[in-house]
Amino acid sequence: MVTNYEGCADEAERQPFVVHDIIYDAENYKAYLTADQKDWEEVAHSYTLKVGHMPLTPNHRLLMERDLVPRDTDFTMSLASSYDKNLFSATVGGWETSVDAVIRTTGKLNVDFDVDVSWFKLSSASMTIKPEDVAASVQLALTEKGTLSKAYNWEKTIISIPISGIEIAKVVKLGAFLDVDVGFTMDEWTGEAHANLGARVAISDSAIVVVDLIKSSNNKFSGWMPTFTPIPLTLSAKVEGSAEVFAAPNVKLEASALGKGWNVGLNLKMPYIEANFAAMAESTGVCNTKKTLGVDIDANIGVELYAQAATKGNEGDPFWRQSLYVSQPELTVIRRLF
Known part of the structure; x- marks a missing residue:
């Protein structure tokens, strides 16, 4: 009963x-x-259960009005976040730096968790993840002064958000977490300047990854090639140096059924930007002009997208890890004369 x-x-x-x-x-x-x-897990010996994103048909809406189907049929994970402030300031020997950032992540993930149980035994379990309007952008304002003789690295989780999950009859649970990491590396630097650089990366809504939590050979993915939009780079003075920055929305999905638990993660390094500044000086003029100073700037934009799955408690040793897409950096060459 x-x-x-x-x-x-x-x-x-x-x-x-x-x-x-x-x-x-x-x-x-x-x-x-x-x-x-x-408890349900004591009496529900055989069932098929789908938790997740279900587009509502007119018939579904009619049944909802009659309270014949659950109203919360969707599990979507919002990736919306924003950060607009100073990332860090530091002094290393004779080098001073200050980095301001505007970072945005947008869109959401539609997540399905499918479970099939037969006579108290788990027959199948899988998770399907589809992005919707997912994009990330990063724009940096660098203020650099002095000489840096060895690499300087900085990395921090700037946003950490737990996402409300779903629990059904204490049998099936689905939860999610979003962390946004930012990293910055300056390999070398000489001079004093203000620089701005940035990019936006978007993922197609046709992308999909299906993770079979019982048999990894059934996993599949497609459509993760992103589109790039560079943000124009500006520079105020003649300098030499090399810098790299990345923004990485990291998604962790937790699911459990019949006492078994899994973690499925998406590690989205999108975008990363590499910029190399090479000073030019020529008394007779650079680039066939009368200007005697200049800077060549090679700016590369790329992404690295990975998925992985692990049993709960063994997140450091995933039983499946897959590159969804790793780009060849898109090169933008800029020449600034002074």
């Missing part, structure tokens, strides 16, 4: 009971049941 009577369970939760005796009161049209309360 399954009930959602308020005296037996929460209003939104149906509670199963195993009935082992019934006494009928024919005169008063009543039946008295002797039953033991059970």
